[in-house]
Amino acid sequence: MPVISVCSPKGGVGKTTLASNLATVFSQSGARVIAVDFDPQNSLRLYFGVPLNEERGFITRIAENGPDAPWIDAVINVGMNLFVLPFGRSDEPLRKVMNQAILTPNFFVKYQAPIFANPDILVICDFPPGYSDALKAIAPVTDISLVPLLADAASVSLFQTLEDNELIDGPLNNRLGYYIVLNHTDNRVRINREVQEFARQNFSDRILGVIHADTSVPEAAAMQKSVAAFNVNSSAAFDIEVIARKTASMLGFDVKQGTMVLNSVESRNGAQSK
Amino acid sequence: MKHFFENLLLALVVLPIMYVMIVTPMTAEHQFVFGLCMIASCFVLSNLSSKHMVSVILILVSVTMSTRYMYFRLTQTLVFTSLVEAVCGYILFLAEFYVYIILLLSSFQISWALKRDVVPMPRDISKWPTVDVYIPTYNESLSIVRDTVLAAQCLEYPQDKIKVYLLDDGRRKEFAQFATEAGVGYITRSDNAHAKAGNLNHAMKLTHGELIAIFDCDHIATRMFLQDTVGAFLTDPKLALIQTPHHFYSPDPIQRNLYLGRDIPAENELFYGPVQRGNDNWDAAFFCGSCAVIRRKALDEIGGFAVETVTEDAHTALRLQRRGWKTAYLNKILAAGLATERTILHIIQRNRWARGMIQILRLDNPLFGRGLTFAQRLCYLSATMYFLFALPRVVFLVIPSLYLIFGISVLHGSAAILLAYALPHLFMSYYTSSRVNGRSRYSFWGEIYDILLSFPLVIPTLAVLISPRHGKFNVTDKGGTIDKAYFDAHAVRAHIICAIFLTFSIAFGIAKYFMPQYFNVQLSAVLLNIGWAVFNLTLLTAAICVARETPNKRKAQRLEMDIPVLIYQESGICSRSTMRDISMTGCRIDNVLGDMMLAEDPVTDLELATDHGPVNLRVNMIGNSAFSDYLRFDFGEVDINTRRELVRLMFTRPDTWARKPYKQDNIIVSYFTVLACIWDSLTSNRKQRRKNKNKEKPAETVEDAVKKDASEGIA
Numbered sequence: 001m002p003v004i005s006v007c008s009p010k011g012g013v014g015k016t017t018l019a020s021n022l023a024t025v026f027s028q029s030g031a032r033v034i035a036v037d038f039d040p041q042n043s044l045r046l047y048f049g050v051p052l053n054e055e056r057g058f059i060t061r062i063a064e065n066g067p068d069a070p071w072i073d074a075v076i077n078v079g080m081n082l083f084v085l086p087f088g089r090s091d092e093p094l095r096k097v098m099n100q101a102i103l104t105p106n107f108f109v110k111y112q113a114p115i116f117a118n119p120d121i122l123v124i125c126d127f128p129p130g131y132s133d134a135l136k137a138i139a140p141v142t143d144i145s146l147v148p149l150l151a152d153a154a155s156v157s158l159f160q161t162l163e164d165n166e167l168i169d170g171p172l173n174n175r176l177g178y179y180i181v182l183n184h185t186d187n188r189v190r191i192n193r194e195v196q197e198f199a200r201q202n203f204s205d206r207i208l209g210v211i212h213a214d215t216s217v218p219e220a221a222a223m224q225k226s227v228a229a230f231n232v233n234s235s236a237a238f239d240i241e242v243i244a245r246k247t248a249s250m251l252g253f254d255v256k257q258g259t260m261v262l263n264s265v266e267s268r269n270g271a272q273s274k
Numbered sequence: 275m276k277h278f279f280e281n282l283l284l285a286l287v288v289l290p291i292m293y294v295m296i297v298t299p300m301t302a303e304h305q306f307v308f309g310l311c312m313i314a315s316c317f318v319l320s321n322l323s324s325k326h327m328v329s330v331i332l333i334l335v336s337v338t339m340s341t342r343y344m345y346f347r348l349t350q351t352l353v354f355t356s357l358v359e360a361v362c363g364y365i366l367f368l369a370e371f372y373v374y375i376i377l378l379l380s381s382f383q384i385s386w387a388l389k390r391d392v393v394p395m396p397r398d399i400s401k402w403p404t405v406d407v408y409i410p411t412y413n414e415s416l417s418i419v420r421d422t423v424l425a426a427q428c429l430e431y432p433q434d435k436i437k438v439y440l441l442d443d444g445r446r447k448e449f450a451q452f453a454t455e456a457g458v459g460y461i462t463r464s465d466n467a468h469a470k471a472g473n474l475n476h477a478m479k480l481t482h483g484e485l486i487a488i489f490d491c492d493h494i495a496t497r498m499f500l501q502d503t504v505g506a507f508l509t510d511p512k513l514a515l516i517q518t519p520h521h522f523y524s525p526d527p528i529q530r531n532l533y534l535g536r537d538i539p540a541e542n543e544l545f546y547g548p549v550q551r552g553n554d555n556w557d558a559a560f561f562c563g564s565c566a567v568i569r570r571k572a573l574d575e576i577g578g579f580a581v582e583t584v585t586e587d588a589h590t591a592l593r594l595q596r597r598g599w600k601t602a603y604l605n606k607i608l609a610a611g612l613a614t615e616r617t618i619l620h621i622i623q624r625n626r627w628a629r630g631m632i633q634i635l636r637l638d639n640p641l642f643g644r645g646l647t648f649a650q651r652l653c654y655l656s657a658t659m660y661f662l663f664a665l666p667r668v669v670f671l672v673i674p675s676l677y678l679i680f681g682i683s684v685l686h687g688s689a690a691i692l693l694a695y696a697l698p699h700l701f702m703s704y705y706t707s708s709r710v711n712g713r714s715r716y717s718f719w720g721e722i723y724d725i726l727l728s729f730p731l732v733i734p735t736l737a738v739l740i741s742p743r744h745g746k747f748n749v750t751d752k753g754g755t756i757d758k759a760y761f762d763a764h765a766v767r768a769h770i771i772c773a774i775f776l777t778f779s780i781a782f783g784i785a786k787y788f789m790p791q792y793f794n795v796q797l798s799a800v801l802l803n804i805g806w807a808v809f810n811l812t813l814l815t816a817a818i819c820v821a822r823e824t825p826n827k828r829k830a831q832r833l834e835m836d837i838p839v840l841i842y843q844e845s846g847i848c849s850r851s852t853m854r855d856i857s858m859t860g861c862r863i864d865n866v867l868g869d870m871m872l873a874e875d876p877v878t879d880l881e882l883a884t885d886h887g888p889v890n891l892r893v894n895m896i897g898n899s900a901f902s903d904y905l906r907f908d909f910g911e912v913d914i915n916t917r918r919e920l921v922r923l924m925f926t927r928p929d930t931w932a933r934k935p936y937k938q939d940n941i942i943v944s945y946f947t948v949l950a951c952i953w954d955s956l957t958s959n960r961k962q963r964r965k966n967k968n969k970e971k972p973a974e975t976v977e978d979a980v981k982k983d984a985s986e987g988i989a
Contacts, residue, residue, distance in 0.1 A: 209983070
């Protein structure tokens, strides 16, 4: 049931990297995770070692079986507790069909319940930069949105854009709201420090965490290893784990000795109200 | 009123008993038994309870036994057969009388030590007074002053209410330049009239803060210094001064050369503990020149810092109190500085203190003049009179030899009766002070400190007593290093001569004892004097050992701490590790790189995760330690902002100087410790403080990081 969306008004800020690493961290903590790629670039699968020539995805299902086709058949198991749902190879008309389909009210609950309304599965969605129909469509079922940004001057104006709900002309979700992750920060660079300072002073309750610039991340991706497997002391891996832990606690997961038990926000609140 | 009558009643009961205990004459046997009974009952009482009331009773008994001894000395022992004996005898009596007076005064001083708490600052920041921070300097090197200034900038106080000033009496260009770079005020003047006091007074004319915080140029403040001290001024409008301890993060010569790594309270622990707390109880805590905050209004009223003596600090406090201002002592270490490096410098520094305090005694005697309460007079008298100690100390060292060599008998009476009176007096005063001050001063060490200073201070003491208006302020050199061990015979020349003299007299005494047929002596008296001389020689040897300078190479102080650190390699790989120790010039961290460490991918930067955000440093790795447990780095040149962050990290945490209290003193253990220290010093043994790797904290975990962020209010 819990759905995390990773989106950003800007490109090249590390959305796919964050989404894939979060999926790995959560799955290693014992949660069943599906990473869903809503980006037509179809590159999320590469982070999980899916071969380059394997180009099938949920959009392939739509092409084959129509707009209401169940996507679950396109899910690929890429590790213990870890699954990926690639976008698939597409063209413009096909994407139009898909966008129209997902924008129908209650699409995800009605037609994709095994993925998006499954209390045992944590869904992490990756999006293309800026506005996308998918981002708007997923908002009603999203629990929390993580927004990676770079700690540079361009990001400063984006803080307010986000605060004003301008990305999809409405809130990114109706539950826990959005949180900013300052990615690829290098404190040796003055502007990086200043932007962090600015963010802390003005949006401190919106800043979920900071991920240090660390070449371990791309190196690990190139070797198709998890970051921790490449460099067990990687600072970026540590930072991502901190962010995962905070996200988990906001979603109300129980984390016990490395095992994460999924409790949907509703069931947790329900238990409390009893 | 009720208390008054209770006290009156108590006095009516206690005083007659004390009177009888003091004046009743006894034979040697009776006195001996009486003394033993008193000692035994105090011993039992002391072991039954650690309550303060028991300490007060012990002080009372101790004072009574000492008074009984002095009464006996005055009435029965001042009988002499020759002029030489009479002169020597009266000199000894005067010396003992001085010690007795000091005992009375200090008993009064320390009997009710005040435990003052921090007065919290008001929530409303607009009520916080403005503060000028003064850092006076004259000839100290910039390398010392720099970190003090940077630490002062780290003080947590509203930025528009605090101004830091470097008061440079040396008129040095590089100091002015540094002050500008750092962003602090720079004040200098055309002359050096009245030394430090003059420097401070000059600055007072140019700045306008309601409060003035003063730090000697090596005293690095922790960042809560002002918030811990300023509150007291707001609740008490008559408060003029709050003094905090002078703590030293480098070992003083005695610690370095004689303690040799042992956990013995430093020399200043007694003063910045029981003594100042005791003073505070009688509203007589005094200014010590640094690590204090003073109210400008009060200073204006007395015309600024006192310039008449070379200890402007104590004299200023005395003046303030004469005008009815209150003072306070907060026993919380909020700053730390450098101890004097070498024995000779320690002696020179104390020479100034002694001269200044004796100047006050002569020029502005606290017993007389207006404005003070009786208790304040006693406390200030104690503080100033204490510095006459050099004269009696030398007398006590030499007296037994007079008898052993020349047969000059300075005490009339049998050895038995003298012992019977003296032992309870001596034992009780040692025992009581061990109980009351046992966590800040171990037995016999006070004597060693005094003996070290005694000979060099004799002439200055006499000179100032005779001519108090002369004397120059001298600055204590600090921040030096000692590369090789050496013996500074010059500093303790007189001590060595005295030690030889004592050794000779002990040998002579032994000869007399075993060949009584050739000498006309009382054997028991010879034995008594040999014992006394041996005791003297022990303490004297300990004092001489302090001049055996052991190397003090490390210029930058190294502090152990466990904080997360990031290691940047040239390729951009960034790994997490834990820092284990740090100095201003380098650090040591856990080696987590393992096979990530490649010759072609060297470490270029570190990022320290401090409470105040990250600090980045360019580093060079020292040595090739691929397989060792630790990586060692050298910082190279750091810019002023980075240096400030290092200072903030290393020296300004509120708990930087917190330490476990010292173990309670034990007289016998302490005596053997003295012997062991002498032995180790003579044989160049140094106790190595063993580093315990298991004690190191584990690296920061994800949970720690999440909790830390939560406490800082980040998402």
